[in-house]
Amino acid sequence: MPSINSLLSSLLIAFTFFTTLTFSATLLPNNEVEALEEIAKTLGKTDWNFSADPCGGEWGWATKNPVKGSENAVTCSCTNNTVCHVVSIVLKTQNLPGSLPPELVKLPYLQEIDFTRNYLNGSIPPEWGTMQLVNISLIGNQLTGSIPKELGNISTLANLTVEFNQLSGVLPQELGNLPSIERILLTSNNFTGELPQTFAGLTTLKDFRVGDNQFTGKIPNFIQNWTKLEKLVIQGSGFSGPIPSGIALLTKITDLRISDLNGTEATFPPLSDMRDLKTLILRSCNIVDPLPDYLGEMTKLKTLDLSFNKLTGEIPSSFVGLSNADYMYFTGNMLTGAVPDWMLKRGDNYDLSYNNFTSESSRGCQERSVNLFGSSSGGNNSGIVSCLRSFNCPKKFYSMHINCGGKEVIVDGNTTYEDDTDSGGPSKFYQSRTNWAFSSTGHFMDDDRPTDSFIGTNVSRLIMENSGLYTTARLSALSLTYYGFCLENGNYTVKLHFAEITFTDDKTYSSLGRRLFDVYVQDKLVLKDFNIEDEAGGVSKEILKYFTAVVTNNTLEIRFYWAGKGTTGIPVRGVYGPLISAISVDPDFIPPTENGSSSISVGVVVGIVAGVILLVFLLIGILWWRDCLRRKDTLEQELKGLDLQTGLFTLRQIKAATNNFDAANKIGEGGFGSVYKGVLSDGTIIAVKQLSSKSKQGNREFVNEIGMISALQHPHLVKLYGCCIEGNQLLLIYEYMENNSLARALFGLFFFTSAYVLYSIASAIKLHVYELV
Ligand SMILES: *[C@@H]1O[C@H](CO)[C@@H](O)[C@H](O)[C@H]1NC(C)=O
Ligand SMILES: *[C@@H]1O[C@H](CO)[C@@H](O)[C@H](O)[C@H]1NC(C)=O
Ligand SMILES: *[C@@H]1O[C@H](CO)[C@@H](O)[C@H](O)[C@H]1NC(C)=O
Ligand SMILES: *[C@@H]1O[C@H](CO)[C@@H](O)[C@H](O)[C@H]1NC(C)=O
Ligand SMILES: *[C@@H]1O[C@H](CO)[C@@H](O)[C@H](O)[C@H]1NC(C)=O
Ligand SMILES: *[C@@H]1O[C@H](CO)[C@@H](O)[C@H](O)[C@H]1NC(C)=O
Ligand SMILES: *[C@@H]1O[C@H](CO)[C@@H](O)[C@H](O)[C@H]1NC(C)=O
Ligand SMILES: *[C@@H]1O[C@H](CO)[C@@H](O)[C@H](O)[C@H]1NC(C)=O
Ligand SMILES: *[C@@H]1O[C@H](CO)[C@@H](O)[C@H](O)[C@H]1NC(C)=O
Ligand SMILES: *[C@@H]1O[C@H](CO)[C@@H](O)[C@H](O)[C@H]1NC(C)=O
Ligand SMILES: *[C@@H]1O[C@H](CO)[C@@H](O)[C@H](O)[C@H]1NC(C)=O
Ligand SMILES: *[C@@H]1O[C@H](CO)[C@@H](O)[C@H](O)[C@H]1NC(C)=O
Numbered sequence: 001m002p003s004i005n006s007l008l009s010s011l012l013i014a015f016t017f018f019t020t021l022t023f024s025a026t027l028l029p030n031n032e033v034e035a036l037e038e039i040a041k042t043l044g045k046t047d048w049n050f051s052a053d054p055c056g057g058e059w060g061w062a063t064k065n066p067v068k069g070s071e072n073a074v075t076c077s078c079t080n081n082t083v084c085h086v087v088s089i090v091l092k093t094q095n096l097p098g099s100l101p102p103e104l105v106k107l108p109y110l111q112e113i114d115f116t117r118n119y120l121n122g123s124i125p126p127e128w129g130t131m132q133l134v135n136i137s138l139i140g141n142q143l144t145g146s147i148p149k150e151l152g153n154i155s156t157l158a159n160l161t162v163e164f165n166q167l168s169g170v171l172p173q174e175l176g177n178l179p180s181i182e183r184i185l186l187t188s189n190n191f192t193g194e195l196p197q198t199f200a201g202l203t204t205l206k207d208f209r210v211g212d213n214q215f216t217g218k219i220p221n222f223i224q225n226w227t228k229l230e231k232l233v234i235q236g237s238g239f240s241g242p243i244p245s246g247i248a249l250l251t252k253i254t255d256l257r258i259s260d261l262n263g264t265e266a267t268f269p270p271l272s273d274m275r276d277l278k279t280l281i282l283r284s285c286n287i288v289d290p291l292p293d294y295l296g297e298m299t300k301l302k303t304l305d306l307s308f309n310k311l312t313g314e315i316p317s318s319f320v321g322l323s324n325a326d327y328m329y330f331t332g333n334m335l336t337g338a339v340p341d342w343m344l345k346r347g348d349n350y351d352l353s354y355n356n357f358t359s360e361s362s363r364g365c366q367e368r369s370v371n372l373f374g375s376s377s378g379g380n381n382s383g384i385v386s387c388l389r390s391f392n393c394p395k396k397f398y399s400m401h402i403n404c405g406g407k408e409v410i411v412d413g414n415t416t417y418e419d420d421t422d423s424g425g426p427s428k429f430y431q432s433r434t435n436w437a438f439s440s441t442g443h444f445m446d447d448d449r450p451t452d453s454f455i456g457t458n459v460s461r462l463i464m465e466n467s468g469l470y471t472t473a474r475l476s477a478l479s480l481t482y483y484g485f486c487l488e489n490g491n492y493t494v495k496l497h498f499a500e501i502t503f504t505d506d507k508t509y510s511s512l513g514r515r516l517f518d519v520y521v522q523d524k525l526v527l528k529d530f531n532i533e534d535e536a537g538g539v540s541k542e543i544l545k546y547f548t549a550v551v552t553n554n555t556l557e558i559r560f561y562w563a564g565k566g567t568t569g570i571p572v573r574g575v576y577g578p579l580i581s582a583i584s585v586d587p588d589f590i591p592p593t594e595n596g597s598s599s600i601s602v603g604v605v606v607g608i609v610a611g612v613i614l615l616v617f618l619l620i621g622i623l624w625w626r627d628c629l630r631r632k633d634t635l636e637q638e639l640k641g642l643d644l645q646t647g648l649f650t651l652r653q654i655k656a657a658t659n660n661f662d663a664a665n666k667i668g669e670g671g672f673g674s675v676y677k678g679v680l681s682d683g684t685i686i687a688v689k690q691l692s693s694k695s696k697q698g699n700r701e702f703v704n705e706i707g708m709i710s711a712l713q714h715p716h717l718v719k720l721y722g723c724c725i726e727g728n729q730l731l732l733i734y735e736y737m738e739n740n741s742l743a744r745a746l747f748g749l750f751f752f753t754s755a756y757v758l759y760s761i762a763s764a765i766k767l768h769v770y771e772l773v
Helices: 002-022 030-043 102-106 126-130 149-153 173-177 197-201 221-225 245-249 293-297 317-322 341-346 532-536 602-627 635-641 651-657 699-711 741-751 755-772
Strands: 071-079 083-092 112-114 135-137 159-161 168-170 183-185 190-193 207-209 231-235 255-259 279-283 303-305 327-329 400-402 409-411 415-417 427-431 436-441 455-457 472-475 479-484 490-498 517-521 524-530 543-551 556-561 582-587 666-670 673-679 685-691 720-726 729-735
Touching: 030 083, 030 102, 102 126, 126 149, 149 173, 173 197, 197 221, 221 245, 293 317, 400 415, 415 582, 490 532, 490 556, 517 543, 524 543, 532 543, 651 673, 651 685, 651 720, 651 729
Parallel strands: 083 112, 112 135, 135 159, 159 183, 168 190, 183 207, 207 231, 231 255, 255 279, 279 303, 303 327
Antiparallel strands: 071 083, 400 582, 409 415, 427 436, 436 479, 455 472, 479 556, 490 543, 490 582, 517 524, 517 556, 666 673, 673 685, 685 729, 720 729
16 A cells, blocks of 8 residues: 555656646746645645646636635735745635645745635644744634644734634633734634733734633733724623723724623723724623713714613613614613603614613504513513503413414424514514514624524425424524413423524534524523534434423513524624524413313213204204395394494405405305405404305394304404494404314314313304305
8 A cells, every 4th residue: 555655646746746847837836836735635625736837826726706705715926027935825615624734834935824614623733833924714614622832933923813613722821922913813612711811912902802712710901901902802701700990991992792791790891982882792791880971972883782781770861872873782681761762763773672661651562673572660570561562361371382483383283383474683572463472682793694584494405303393493693582471370381492404414614503592481591502403413403492481470481592602603604693493382280161170071072072063953953044034234233232342344444455355365255255365454464254145144143153253262263353234245354364274273173171162163163054055
């Protein structure tokens, strides 16, 4: 074997020699060409064409037909048209499978390497310490090991970017000697320990990011030396608070992000001289203070996130100066007073949810893009629900099933996961038509997308069981709360359905993403640094998590929170945060039935079935009998006699809803007449049953039907919204359900066990019979 290898390599060298001679237009010295060959081998780079001039911009050596984010360039610097040297190697988004080449040292003029988003493993070679590198970018690989202390010798080094890898260990104190360093980006690695004291000397720093690591200790006060700093990101880094007061001296800062500090309660850090701030994030930093007035003078602010602290007092009047901000998050504080008018008027993604603001009772949970959910006071947190439109619960609920981010699906043939396809948003409250709502806070930072999507779609082609639940999922950039209300008090089992659908499972950089987030049930942390992919053992795999929730005030809260952990730039920038596929909540107790009994015997079942059969005959009998009757004009009087829980609609309303009974809206035709789909002016989708004048359905039955169905409130039955009687027209207005839902509803019914349900069955069959007549 060695002989073949050596033969091959001598052939290779001979070939190289030959080609270098042949293309003597190549002004690159031989040793640099050879070095490139070795580098290619170590990196796993196969498309460098050594028959062509590496400095000539030929295919393989330069970016041709660039795909977004992908770059492929070897750049040379030539003097006097006689000799060239490689100064830069940029290989981005190529899934290179090798490791970092120590052979770079053989390119003595090399200033820049950029291996962003590949699949390189191994560690950073200490040999690089002898080079004159200016830019080192290794973003988004699978590098391990620590940063070699030798890098501290690269006096030219300006940019050291190693984000989204698995580097570990303590930062070498030698890095504190770098005289030209501008940027140190260490986000999303596994670094430990404290920042070396020598870092006090990094006075040339402009950009320092250390989020998502395992650092310990406090944020050192010596950062005050970094007076040129423009950007500082310390999110989910492991450091504890408080934020050192020396930060006040960093007056050039435009982008300051500190979040999820472990530590004691702290005052608001002194930022009054940071007049150029565009982005200010102090999230979950345990700040107990009123909002400082001077923030209102930071008129360049575009994003202000002070969520999840313990801020008190009112929003200062000076804050009107922030009306150019695109996003403001005050979520989860203890702010009081009235919500300023200018905020409600401008209404641009200002999230005020979960505070203690007073609000007019007329106001809903959301006004324009201002999320006010849980914002109004009234003591004992009852404000959280007082903004809900249907605060007066129509009935008690004993469960809730949501297909988060997806359409309604039925699982196991008996559980309906409700539709949850509202697009969500950075400051959004959404209330379902049943007993749940969600409150969504936060936008995805630094992504290049013009608008964020808060619903993720499965990128994998793997087939999953219950795929209906996992095709799409709801995403959050900061905090997402699902809120159940009108629940009967008691213990419930909360089942959370997760599957990682964003990352791939191949040998590409897209598989290197890490998603970590926290989950709270009833304000209790139940999952910390939860990683779906790790827990499920891969992507596109279901993982279910069960919790017991004690409901004492008819409400249930499930909160998903991004604590600054995980990668934020794989496969593209702005991919991070919680992802939830579906939620089931089922009672740990047997829901009581309408008449108080909670279980029934076989005898009762038999009785019910017999009763149903009897009723069917009775109804058919009635139908026959009804044929003999004529419609009378006393209809309206009869209707008045009923204690209807439904509304009367005008013919004009129904004509508007169905586009004057447009044939295009017709969704069915029975013996009695036609069924139309329509949309009421408030957006409610309805089905209109038009009883033709030829119909044999008589007045009395019409009245009966309305009375009977309107009294019913059962999740499996089509709801009657009301009726319309004008002139010759008899119209029934129902809740609109998708195809076959009625049949399904009828089928599911036999599993229910109460006299109330018996009543439902009877009326449903009656309905059905009407369809057949
Ligand atoms: C390599 O470069 C040579 C010289 O430019 C060219 O003739 C040849 O077609 C190239 N090979 C490939 C695979 O592109
Ligand atoms: C380049 O040419 C200039 C004069 O034309 C000469 O002074 C210089 O030494 C040359 N540099 C090299 C590296 O050959
Ligand atoms: C370093 O990277 C920056 C940004 O990509 C670039 O503008 C600069 O020219 C690079 N410096 C060198 C010496 O290659
Ligand atoms: C890097 O990956 C290659 C190929 O998968 C493997 O053979 C090698 O052991 C890995 N090296 C390290 C240091 O993990
Ligand atoms: C370092 O990177 C930044 C940002 O890409 C760039 O603007 C700057 O020019 C780089 N520094 C040097 C010395 O190349
Ligand atoms: C990070 O380091 C800790 C020990 O310091 C280790 O237990 C953990 O597995 C590492 N995490 C990763 C993702 O490498
Ligand atoms: C930086 O900070 C340290 C400790 O806080 C201090 O002793 C030193 O004088 C400061 N200045 C420089 C230029 O290092
Ligand atoms: C936060 O601090 C507490 C006590 O100070 C400690 O027990 C806990 O481990 C810390 N958590 C982290 C993530 O450092
Ligand atoms: C909320 O405001 C009400 C009335 O203004 C007050 O009684 C209550 O203590 C406040 N709650 C909190 C948590 O600040
Ligand atoms: C209901 O009770 C839970 C704890 O059982 C609490 O976290 C929540 O804030 C309460 N909600 C309301 C609206 O009172
Ligand atoms: C729904 O069906 C599944 C399997 O078909 C069964 O295990 C489960 O008990 C059923 N649930 C109810 C509430 O009937
Ligand atoms: C409800 O759950 C709590 C906590 O798990 C438990 O202490 C309590 O006994 C349960 N109550 C009932 C009625 O099961």
